[in-house]
Amino acid sequence: MATEIERKFLLDRTPEELIAAGSFQRRSQQTIEQTYLALDEQQEVRVRRLVDADTGEVEYTHTFKQGNGMSREEIEYSITESIYDQLFRASGAVPLTKTRTTGEWNGFTVELDRYEQLDLTVAEVEFGSLEDAQAFSPPDWFGEDISSKREYSNKKVWKELQNRA
Amino acid sequence: MATEIERKFLLDRTPEELIAAGSFQRRSQQTIEQTYLALDEQQEVRVRRLVDADTGEVEYTHTFKQGNGMSREEIEYSITESIYDQLFRASGAVPLTKTRTTGEWNGFTVELDRYEQLDLTVAEVEFGSLEDAQAFSPPDWFGEDISSKREYSNKKVWKELQNRA
Numbered sequence: 001m002a003t004e005i006e007r008k009f010l011l012d013r014t015p016e017e018l019i020a021a022g023s024f025q026r027r028s029q030q031t032i033e034q035t036y037l038a039l040d041e042q043q044e045v046r047v048r049r050l051v052d053a054d055t056g057e058v059e060y061t062h063t064f065k066q067g068n069g070m071s072r073e074e075i076e077y078s079i080t081e082s083i084y085d086q087l088f089r090a091s092g093a094v095p096l097t098k099t100r101t102t103g104e105w106n107g108f109t110v111e112l113d114r115y116e117q118l119d120l121t122v123a124e125v126e127f128g129s130l131e132d133a134q135a136f137s138p139p140d141w142f143g144e145d146i147s148s149k150r151e152y153s154n155k156k157v158w159k160e161l162q163n164r165a
Numbered sequence: 166m167a168t169e170i171e172r173k174f175l176l177d178r179t180p181e182e183l184i185a186a187g188s189f190q191r192r193s194q195q196t197i198e199q200t201y202l203a204l205d206e207q208q209e210v211r212v213r214r215l216v217d218a219d220t221g222e223v224e225y226t227h228t229f230k231q232g233n234g235m236s237r238e239e240i241e242y243s244i245t246e247s248i249y250d251q252l253f254r255a256s257g258a259v260p261l262t263k264t265r266t267t268g269e270w271n272g273f274t275v276e277l278d279r280y281e282q283l284d285l286t287v288a289e290v291e292f293g294s295l296e297d298a299q300a301f302s303p304p305d306w307f308g309e310d311i312s313s314k315r316e317y318s319n320k321k322v323w324k325e326l327q328n329r330a
Binding site: 001037038039040042043045062064075077079080082083086087090091092 | 202204205207210227229240245247255256257
């Protein structure tokens with residue numbers, strides 16, 4: 001099982017504003033529709049439909065995650081459109097959508113996620129080790145560090161969206 | 166992704182009869198409840214609840230399989246009871262149940278699966294390579310080789326069960 005080590009920060013500007021201001025270099029962009037099939041305190045199972053903004057290419061994935069906070073175990077694989085549709089329909093859920101802009105800042109790969117449904121923008125940075133994650137010094141345009149804040153976890157955000165619907 | 170290489174045979178006697186006749190040495194037994202969350206020609210996603218007949222220990226698994234026939238790709242991991250329940254409920258399906266008796270025959274690990282709902286018993290043998298699988302010479306109490314017979318695939322058997330319910 002692969003270990004995912006990442007830190008997450010709140011942003012008070014949109015990706016477009018940050019690119020225009022020269023704070024961030026865009027490399028690619030995807031629109032992501034994601035649905036949680038099941039979640040508890042320790043594990044989550046979700047499916048995603050990802051559309052590349054530049055090529056229009058569509059990909060479907062199934063992901064299992066285990067653990068909480070900065071370091072988590074993850075298994076992800078590609079599924080066919082038909083498997084995605086079956087799982088998505090069975091869930092009966094409202095999909096969460098976000099625009100993910102991937103790019104560079106100071107040698108790091110940074111993902112800016114814009115959630116229109118929730119008026120929320122966050123930045124995620126992935127690291128190779130916990131030491132690298134702890135040593136990371138964020139730029140001044142990164143807002144609050146929410147890596148360990150459960151109220152901004154995708155699970156929490158997901159539940160909020162389901163309650164609204 | 167792990168590759169699963171196996172051959173499957175029809176049996177005309179139950180595991181109990183084969184053990185009593187001395188054809189098969191029992192090592193362990195589980196009752197397995199399994200539900201397909203999604204399936205198409207190339208892929209399948211299922212969850213299982215496994216109860217060890219000797220210890221009473223319960224385990225829950227999530228499995229993704231890809232491909233058809235003797236050799237298939239498989240990803241399997243343990244899930245919590247709560248994740249299992251959520252996925253199972255969402256599916257709205259009738260679970261397929263079987264009793265799996267694992268044991269030895271001639272140095273090979275053999276699984277005898279008894280499906281009471283379908284009055285069907287099959288034997289499965291797992292191999293380390295396609296060469297080993299092809300070289301395998303079954304005992305006379307193994308019936309027809311159904312490794313490539315789609316009508317006995319778990320998918321097919323599953324659909325039959327759903328149509329009956």
